[in-house]
Amino acid sequence: MILWMILKVALKSLMANKLRSILAMLGIIIGVGAVIAMLAIGAGTQASVMGRISAMGTNLLVVRPGQRGTGGVMSGTQQNMTLDDATALLTQVRGIRAIAPVVSGNGQLKYFGKNARATVMGTSITYMPIRAFEIERGEMFTEQDVERMARVAVIGPVTAENLFGASDPIGQTMKVNGINFRVVGLIKSKGDQGYFNPDDQLIVPYTTAMKQLFGLDYLREIDIQAKEDADLTQLQADALAVLRKRHRLQPGTPDDVNIRNQADLLETANEVSKKFTVLLGAIAGISLLVGGIGIMNIMLVTVTERTREIGIRKAIGAKDRDILNQFLIEALVMSALGGLLGVGMGVGSAEILGRFTDFATIVKPYSIFLALGFSAAVGIFFGYYPATRAAKLDPIECLRYE
Amino acid sequence: MIDAKHLVKEYHLGGQTVRALNNVSVKIDAGELVAIRGPSGSGKSTLMAILGCLDYPDAGEYWLAGEDVAGLSKNRLAEIRNQRIGFVFQTFHLLPRMSALENVELPLHYAARHDARERALKALDIVGLSDRTHHEPNQLSGGQRQRVAIARAIVTDPAIILADEPTGALDSRTGEEILALFKTLNDQGRTIIVVTHDPAVARHCRREIYLMDGRVAEPESGRMGEWEMMQ
Ligand SMILES: Nc1ncnc2c1ncn2[C@@H]1O[C@H](COP(=O)(O)OP(=O)(O)O)[C@@H](O)[C@H]1O
Numbered sequence: 001m002i003l004w005m006i007l008k009v010a011l012k013s014l015m016a017n018k019l020r021s022i023l024a025m026l027g028i029i030i031g032v033g034a035v036i037a038m039l040a041i042g043a044g045t046q047a048s049v050m051g052r053i054s055a056m057g058t059n060l061l062v063v064r065p066g067q068r069g070t071g072g073v074m075s076g077t078q079q080n081m082t083l084d085d086a087t088a089l090l091t092q093v094r095g096i097r098a099i100a101p102v103v104s105g106n107g108q109l110k111y112f113g114k115n116a117r118a119t120v121m122g123t124s125i126t127y128m129p130i131r132a133f134e135i136e137r138g139e140m141f142t143e144q145d146v147e148r149m150a151r152v153a154v155i156g157p158v159t160a161e162n163l164f165g166a167s168d169p170i171g172q173t174m175k176v177n178g179i180n181f182r183v184v185g186l187i188k189s190k191g192d193q194g195y196f197n198p199d200d201q202l203i204v205p206y207t208t209a210m211k212q213l214f215g216l217d218y219l220r221e222i223d224i225q226a227k228e229d230a231d232l233t234q235l236q237a238d239a240l241a242v243l244r245k246r247h248r249l250q251p252g253t254p255d256d257v258n259i260r261n262q263a264d265l266l267e268t269a270n271e272v273s274k275k276f277t278v279l280l281g282a283i284a285g286i287s288l289l290v291g292g293i294g295i296m297n298i299m300l301v302t303v304t305e306r307t308r309e310i311g312i313r314k315a316i317g318a319k320d321r322d323i324l325n326q327f328l329i330e331a332l333v334m335s336a337l338g339g340l341l342g343v344g345m346g347v348g349s350a351e352i353l354g355r356f357t358d359f360a361t362i363v364k365p366y367s368i369f370l371a372l373g374f375s376a377a378v379g380i381f382f383g384y385y386p387a388t389r390a391a392k393l394d395p396i397e398c399l400r401y402e
Numbered sequence: 403m404i405d406a407k408h409l410v411k412e413y414h415l416g417g418q419t420v421r422a423l424n425n426v427s428v429k430i431d432a433g434e435l436v437a438i439r440g441p442s443g444s445g446k447s448t449l450m451a452i453l454g455c456l457d458y459p460d461a462g463e464y465w466l467a468g469e470d471v472a473g474l475s476k477n478r479l480a481e482i483r484n485q486r487i488g489f490v491f492q493t494f495h496l497l498p499r500m501s502a503l504e505n506v507e508l509p510l511h512y513a514a515r516h517d518a519r520e521r522a523l524k525a526l527d528i529v530g531l532s533d534r535t536h537h538e539p540n541q542l543s544g545g546q547r548q549r550v551a552i553a554r555a556i557v558t559d560p561a562i563i564l565a566d567e568p569t570g571a572l573d574s575r576t577g578e579e580i581l582a583l584f585k586t587l588n589d590q591g592r593t594i595i596v597v598t599h600d601p602a603v604a605r606h607c608r609r610e611i612y613l614m615d616g617r618v619a620e621p622e623s624g625r626m627g628e629w630e631m632m633q
């Protein structure tokens with residue numbers, strides 16, 4: 001029979017029971033909508049994670065102390081990295097452009113009766129280019145400030161806002177853990193990174209931080225910026241070798257430091273997004289299964305209701321295959337229509353989430369085609385059983401059916 | 403044209419066996435207008451279903467236009483119903499939500515014919531419904547619906563028309579009109595078989611086959627007389 005005719009019959013029978021058809025399609029609508037929205041969140045999250053990773057600076061390697069304790073018992077980080085380690089890396093490992101020793105601690109800030117808390121990073125001037133920080137106003141402290149152990153600081157925009165409000169922080173003197181510091185520069189905003197807000201911190205010379213603020217003689221981390229053409233894997237191995245030698249580790253003993261580069265971070269991010277995708281796939285599968293069962297259920301009802309019609313069609317010459325195709329196409333129309341409505345709902349809710357919540361959402365075209373393809377497949381799969389039932393009905397019994 | 407020999411059809415219902423057809427033989431030539439008459443439950447509809455290739459007999463032979471129907475596949479039977487046989491039912495059996503024209507076109511779609519529209523319009527013209535082509539069944543009177551059904555039965559130009567109580571749901575005047583239409587169609591050379599319990603309807607036919615308890619029988623004398631007087 002002509003396809004157009006079948007489609008017309010299918011649409012008419014859907015329209016004749018609008019509410020029922022919509023209820024039957026609801027599973028598919030919600031399933032597809034949820035999948036599209038969640039894939040959009042996934043894609044958006046991945047894009048923003050990638051953005052954050054590159055916001056951390058390019059060609060970055062971070063050396064951190066290893067975990068203390070053995071046999072899997074973790075009891076804090078070791079205190080084994082020194083300034084000399086940092087200097088040794090810069091002089092002994094090839095391919096390093098810049099290095100920044102980093103110590104950190106909590107700071108209680110005070111300015112004319114106003115209080116604020118912020119992370120205090122003690123580091124060298126190279127920290128700024130390595131970590132891709134820029135100065136918005138004022139300037140970075142200098143090499144001389146580091147040597148002289150000067151009490152100067154550059155301040156993140158959020159911290160500045162918390163402490164100084166609307167007034168200009170540059171040139172002001174504040175107290176950090178009871179010691180006077182002069183603000184020399186304001187850091188340009190990077191935006192909150194979720195686990196850590198780089199806009200809410202204070203950067204001071206590491207010398208000042210170690211001797212005057214925290215009384216530390218070990219480092220929290222050493223940041224390394226590799227040269228553009230450097231082989232990061234090689235550099236990482238070399239750096240590890242230098243530190244192992246300096247820490248007098250025997251061959252065979254585990255490393256006491258931990259070096260991570262951006263490639264690792266990217267891999268971790270991808271790993272996470274892969275797991276996320278598998279999870280989404282499972283949710284999609286379940287919701288489409290439920291949707292498919294809804295369609296199968298309503299198709300079985302439809303076949304029963306239209307038993308007489310099936311008998312009439314067979315009496316005037318419909319073959320089993322014609323009846324099969326008709327009901328299969330009706331199921332397909334229903335699921336495809338449900339899929340389309342679901343895409344509309346998914347794209348709409350992705351849009352709303354992106355606009356009114358913290359989720360970043362990106363609707364990728366492939367996710368739409370994937371969802372539509374799946375819902376069509378579900379229609380055919382779950383429509384097949386009711387359709388074969390219809391096709392196998394005996395014409396004479398159908399005609400007698402009340 | 404139709405040559406059925408010793409047809410037997412049984413229905414089994416909860417351990418009981420109903421012999422709806424018990425050794426029925428009928429022979430109908432091309433161009434005849436025949437009534438199959440009998441009281442309710444005598445097996446008329448059962449016979450019609452077998453003659454119309456909608457059902458199989460349990461025993462006996464059925465030759466249609468020289469072809470043994472017993473050996474044919476389901477698909478082939480569907481083709482025969484589509485092309486050689488037209489059905490008319492007591493309760494019309496039109497498809498709801500489809501216009502008169504679409505109902506009449508339907509058999510041609512199953513035959514994958516591309517001149518469906520044209521031929522359906524012609525069939526509707528023959529039954530006198532050219533002005534109701536876009537009405538749906540529920541917008542038509544009973545007589546009009548039956549005319550649409552007849553148009554659907556003749557649209558593939560079948561050799562045989564099988565009508566099961568075609569006037570059963572109509573008032574007597576409309577019934578007469580439908581029977582007159584059958585006569586016209588018969589005059590044009592179509593073989594027409596009218597199943598009825600009503601002697602008045604049977605009287606419009608040129609021959610009567612009388613069924614009683616699943617057997618071909620002689621009609622009761624009184625009615626037989628009436629019928630013979632008609633001839
Ligand atoms: N599907 C069926 N199941 C059981 N019995 C049936 C069935 N169809 C018909 N019969 C029985 O067969 C007999 C003949 O039925 P039918 O051919 O419909 O008679 P008619 O059309 O002459 O009234 C009746 O006794 C009826 O009860």
Ligand SMILES: [Mg+2]
Nearest residue numbers: 446447448566
């Ligand atoms: Mg009957």
